[in-house]
Amino acid sequence: MDTEVINLGDIITLTSHAYLNDLTSIVISGEPQFLPPLFAVVEIYKVQGEEGSPDSFEYKCIWFATKLQTFEYVRFKHIYVRKLTVDNSNLLVDELQPGAMVTLKTMDYELSKRKASLSLEDNTLHSGASNTTINALLTHLSPVMHVLSIKDHKSKHPKNKIEHEEPEQAEIRHPSKDVMCFWYNSLKEKFSEIVIPIEALKLVNPINPTLLDLINEVINSAFCLRVINQEQIYLVKPKLITYRSGYYFLRGYDYVLNRITELSIDNNSKYEKIEKFVLHSAPEFNLEQDPNSLSKDAALVDIEKKISNASTNHNYIRIKYKNRNDILSIRTIKEYKILLGREDGADYKYLQGFCCLRMAERVFRLDRIDNVEELDLKFE
Secondary structure, eight states: OTTOOTTTEEEEEETSSSSSSOOOEEEEOOOGGGOOOOOEEEEEEEEEEOOOSEEEEEEEEEEETTTTEEEHHHEEEEGGEEESSSOOOOOOOOOOOOEEEEETTTTTHHHEEEEEEEEOOOSSSSEEEEEEEEEEOOOOOOOOOEEEEEEEOOOOOEEEEEEEEOOEEEEEEOOOOEEEEEEETTTTTTTEEEEEGGGGGEEEOOOOOOHHHHHHHHTTTTTTTEEEEOOOOOEEEEEEEEEETTTEEEEEEETTTTTEEEEOOOOTTTEEESOOOEEEEOOOOOTTTTTTTSSSSHHHHHHHHHHHHHTTTTTEEEEEEEEOHHHHHHHEEEEEEEEEEEEEEEEEEEEEETTTTEEEEEEGGGGEEEEEEEEEEOOO
């Protein structure tokens, strides 16, 4: 059965949604409560077109209504929806056992939604200045459910919010298995049961308690965490652990991006406690050994030496840099080198490397670097 580009278990949404195909990192502003949910496709209907007309498709979907605390089914014609180009792999029956934890497969993308709002800051520098803050947009979050049983799917065609009559020429693609789950319904203050097609679910893997103990130990110390996953490397001073809808998150200051960040905690990433994350720094002022160490020239020599040593060690460096307008910024650099160049008719030395904040090559004039730190973090 030809189902165009949408298959069972795919994540779709209305064409009025802000997300566009693989672009799911958009920050929502304005009235976020009007943003429709994401849906998991559980049945597909193909209706043969009349002679000379193309076939049409309709999709029965499931989503979670947060305020009502209910799972809802709805059915749309293909002209109203679009598929999100995300991981749409389906669960295998062998992966599910009674007692396993599951949630709707839309959860990751509903959890990652962010909203922007304006607030007012009142301080001596920016009294009354507007400030944009980014927060999580926690809507349509499915609860974590526990598996009771798994059975072959039996089509019941329950009534949906959009009523349809099945034409004789319609082909229907059904789910393979139904999963009976129970979950805590906070609105009714009782445990509820629900049958959901396996194609709409994803497994929630429990976090290793030893990992949470390690992170909590670092939170209560002066140490940092080196976190390595498939996508990126972080050097984080953790502040707290948060929990949302079956997932644990680590919030803290990242010395690679030099900002507060939030990371999803998972068993596949590597977490390592770092007692001393700054190996060396410059300039070092030691008047007993060198009375001239306070001079600008001596500081520049020390900074260049520390950068060269860090490059030999293949370690990240973190710099405090003033641009030509004397605006100070903190950058973490990898894959760097020192070059000679000319500016305004004069010769200068420059630091060229990959800036982790801008995610691109950048050049910094060496005499505008106020401080450099060699981090206990290696690049290839």
